[in-house]
Amino acid sequence: MLDRPFTVAAPSGARIRDRLFLSSTDEEVLRLVGRHLGQLARADLAARIRLGNVKAAGARRTERKRALTRHSSSRWAGAITRSSEDQYQLALRCLYDQQAGLRRSVRKITARLAAPCGQRLNGVRGYADEAERQSKQRRLQILGARLVEVEARISSGRPTVVVGGRQLLKQRHRLADVDLTVEEWQERWDAARLFLTADGESGAPHGNYTVTADPDCGAVAIALPEPLRHLANAPRGRYRLSCTVTFHHRREEWLDRITANKAVRYDIVHDPHRDRWYLDASWSATPVRPPAPEDLARAGARLLGVDINADHLAACVVDAHGNPVGQPFTLSTDLSGPASRRDGQLRAAITELLTVAVEHGCSGVAIENLDFAEARAIGRETMGRGRRGKRFRRTVAGMPTAKFRERLRGIAHHRGLIVVAVDPAYTSRRGGRHWQNPLQQQARITVTRHHSASLAIGRRALGHGLRRRPGVTRRRPEDRLGRATGQAVPRPGAPGTADPPRMPGTPHTGGKTRVHRRDQLALSLPFKTVRKAAGSGRFEAI
Numbered sequence: 001m002l003d004r005p006f007t008v009a010a011p012s013g014a015r016i017r018d019r020l021f022l023s024s025t026d027e028e029v030l031r032l033v034g035r036h037l038g039q040l041a042r043a044d045l046a047a048r049i050r051l052g053n054v055k056a057a058g059a060r061r062t063e064r065k066r067a068l069t070r071h072s073s074s075r076w077a078g079a080i081t082r083s084s085e086d087q088y089q090l091a092l093r094c095l096y097d098q099q100a101g102l103r104r105s106v107r108k109i110t111a112r113l114a115a116p117c118g119q120r121l122n123g124v125r126g127y128a129d130e131a132e133r134q135s136k137q138r139r140l141q142i143l144g145a146r147l148v149e150v151e152a153r154i155s156s157g158r159p160t161v162v163v164g165g166r167q168l169l170k171q172r173h174r175l176a177d178v179d180l181t182v183e184e185w186q187e188r189w190d191a192a193r194l195f196l197t198a199d200g201e202s203g204a205p206h207g208n209y210t211v212t213a214d215p216d217c218g219a220v221a222i223a224l225p226e227p228l229r230h231l232a233n234a235p236r237g238r239y240r241l242s243c244t245v246t247f248h249h250r251r252e253e254w255l256d257r258i259t260a261n262k263a264v265r266y267d268i269v270h271d272p273h274r275d276r277w278y279l280d281a282s283w284s285a286t287p288v289r290p291p292a293p294e295d296l297a298r299a300g301a302r303l304l305g306v307d308i309n310a311d312h313l314a315a316c317v318v319d320a321h322g323n324p325v326g327q328p329f330t331l332s333t334d335l336s337g338p339a340s341r342r343d344g345q346l347r348a349a350i351t352e353l354l355t356v357a358v359e360h361g362c363s364g365v366a367i368e369n370l371d372f373a374e375a376r377a378i379g380r381e382t383m384g385r386g387r388r389g390k391r392f393r394r395t396v397a398g399m400p401t402a403k404f405r406e407r408l409r410g411i412a413h414h415r416g417l418i419v420v421a422v423d424p425a426y427t428s429r430r431g432g433r434h435w436q437n438p439l440q441q442q443a444r445i446t447v448t449r450h451h452s453a454s455l456a457i458g459r460r461a462l463g464h465g466l467r468r469r470p471g472v473t474r475r476r477p478e479d480r481l482g483r484a485t486g487q488a489v490p491r492p493g494a495p496g497t498a499d500p501p502r503m504p505g506t507p508h509t510g511g512k513t514r515v516h517r518r519d520q521l522a523l524s525l526p527f528k529t530v531r532k533a534a535g536s537g538r539f540e541a542i
Contacts, residue, residue: 003369005293005461008409008419015282016254018245020220020268022277026241029231030268030277034194036225037076040068041195042163045084053092053157059085072225075210079199091159095150102147109140164192184272191270198222200263200283207257207264213281215258218244220279222268245279257283290418297462301363303420305458306353307427307450308368308404311335313349314450316439317360318458324435326360327443328451343403350408354415364418365408366461368427420461427466431456434468 022030044064051059061081068077115126117133127133153159162169171178172185180188198210206212210223221240229237247254257264267280296303300320307314316328333349335342357365409419431452439455440447456466 002425003423005366005420005422005463007290007292008405008421010288010290010413011285011410012287013282013284014250014253015280016247016249017278017280018247020241020245020277020279021243023242026243027277029228029239030196030222030270031190031194032228032231033222033224034196034268034270035190036228037072037080038163038193038195040071041080041083042193044068044080045087045161045163048084048088049158049161061085071227073210073223075198075201075223076225079197079210080195082199083195083197087161088159091161092154092157095154095159099147099150099154102143102150106140106143106147109136109143113137113140164189168192187272191272194270196268198266200265202263203261204263205261206259207262207283208266211266211268213245213258213266213279215255218246220245247281254281293420293461293463296363296418296420299363302361303364303366303458303461304353304357304360304362305366305454305456305461307454307457308370309450312450313353314448314454315353315356316451316454316458317357317362318366318455318462320462322459322462322464324439324442324455327445328439328447328454329356329445330451346404346407347411350404350411353408354412354417357417358415362417364420365412366420366422366458367405367408368424368457369421370424422457422460427456427460428453430466434466438468 020026047064048059064084065074065077065081068080072080111124112126113133113136115121115124117126117129119126127136168185168189171180172189175182175185198208200208206215212221213219214221219240220243221234221238224232224237224239232239234240254264263283265282267282269278269280270276271278291299297320302320302325303318305316305318312333313331314328315331317325319325331349331352334345353365405419405421412419428449431454432449435452435455436447436449439452443451459466
C-alpha cells in the first residue's frame with residue numbers, strides 16, 4: 001500500500017547569524033560568563049537525569065530554578081532549566097530510536113540464521129557459508145547485549161548525555177588520528193561547553209532582557225550573573241560589547257519583531273577552529289497551512305519533479321495533466337570535502353533548482369520521501385552483500401536525504417514555493433519503463449532513468465499513475481522524422497463499435513480521391529464459403 005502524497009510543513013521558526021568582532025576584554029568576559037553558566041547548566045542537567053522519566057509536575061523545575069537564581073539570575077535560570085529539559089527529552093528519544101534499530105537488526109539476523117546455508121526458508125535466504133553464519137552469530141550476541149543495556153536505560157529513565165559531544169570526547173584518546181594537539185582539543189572542548197543562551201520574552205525591551213540588541217545602533221548588551229556583576233560597564237549590572245551587529249540576512253523580519261517587543265532568542269557561539277564569535281537570533285514563526293496536493297491538482301498547478309541521487313539531481317517539469325514540459329535537466333552535487341563545503345554545494349544546488357522552478361511557473365517541488373534510517377541501521381542484512389551491496393551502501397550513505405529535505409523546505413518557503421513528498425516505491429522502475437523513451441524522443445539531451453523517475457515523482461504528486469496510458473500519441477506528427485502511425489499502442493474498441501468492412505464499391509467518406517491500396521478490403525461472396533487456395537495467394541469459393 002503506497003503512502004499518500006503530502007505537503008511538507010513550512011519551517012516552524014527562523015535563525016540568523018552575524019559575526020561579533022570582539023576585543024580581548026570582551027572575549028575574556030564572555031568566557032567567564034559562559035564557563036560559569038555552563039557549570040550551572042551541567043549540574044542542573046545531572047539533577048534532571050537523576051529524576052528519571054517523570055511528568056512535568058515531577059521534574060521539580062521550580063525548585064531547581066530557585067536554586068539556580070541565587071548563582072545567576074531568574075532569566076538565566078529559566079533558560080538553563082528549559083535547556084536541561086529539552087536535552088533530556090532528546091536523549092530519551094534517541095534511546096527509543098536506538099532500541100528500534102537494534103530490534104530490527106536482531107530480528108533480521110535471527111530470521112536468516114534460521115535458514116540453512118545457501119538455501120531459502122519461507123522466502124528468507126540463509127547465509128552463504130558457515131564462516132559467515134558463525135560471524136553473524138557473534139554479531140547477534142553483541143547486538144543482544146546492547147539491546148539489553150538500552151532497554152535497561154529506558155526503563156530507568158536515565159540516558160547518558162555528554163555535554164560538548166561524545167564524538168569530541170572520544171577524540172581525546174586519539175589526537176594523532178584527528179591531527180589535533182592537546183591545547184587545540186582543550187580549546188574546542190571548552191568552547192563546546194559554554195552556555196550563553198538567552199530565551200526571548202514577549203513584552204521585554206526588544207524581545208529579550210538578558211541579551212539586548214539595539215535596532216538603531218546595533219549595540220549588544222548582556223545581563224551578567226550575580227557573581228560577575230563587578231565586570232559591568234553599563235547600568236543595572238550589564239556589560240556592553242564594544243562591537244555591533246547588523247543581521248543582513250532577513251534583517252527586516254528581525255527588525256519587525258524587536259521593534260514590536262516580540263520574543264527573540266539569542267545564542268553567543270564561539271568557533272575555535274576559526275577563532276570567531278557569532279551572535280545567533282532565532283524566533284518562532286506563525287504556523288502556515290500549505291495547500292494539499294489535491295488542491296494543487298485542482299488548481300492546475302505545475303510541479304518540478306526531482307530525483308535525488310548521490311552525485312546529482314535529475315529534474316523535470318510536469319504540468320497539471322502529468323505531461324512533461326520542456327527539457328529535463330541535471331544538476332551536479334559534489335558533496336566532497338569538509339562539512340562547510342558540502343553544505344554550500346547543497347545550498348547552491350537547491351537555489352539553482354528553485355530558480356528553474358520559478359522560471360517555468362511551477363507552484364512547488366515534488367521529491368521522494370526517502371528515509372534510509374532503517375536501512376542504515378541494519379546495513380548489510382537489507383542492502384545486499386558482496387561488491388554490489390557494498391557499492392549500494394556507499395551510495396545510500398552519500399545521499400543527504402534529511403539535510404536536503406530540511407534545506408529545501410526552508411529555502412522554498414521563502415521563495416513562495418511548496419514542497420510535496422511522495423512514496424518512492426517503483427518511481428525509477430516504472431519511470432524508466434514507461435517514460436524514458438517518450439522523453440528521449442522530445443529531448444535534445446541523453447535521457448536517463450533518473451530523468452524519467454523525476455517525471456514519475458511529479459505525476460504521483462499530482463495524483464496521476466506512473467504508467468503511461470495506452471493509445472497516447474508519442475509526439476506530434478509534424479515533429480516526427482518518420483511517418484505518423486497514429487496511436488502509440490493499439491487498443492481495441494468496445495464490442496459493437498467497429499466500423500463495417502469496406503467493399504470495393506463502397507464510396508469513400510474521407511478526403512481521398514481514390515481508394516488506397518493499403519485500405520482494408522473484404523470480398524463479398526454471399527451464400528458461399530471462401531477458402532484460400534493451396535499453393536497460391538488467391539481465394540476461391542466452395
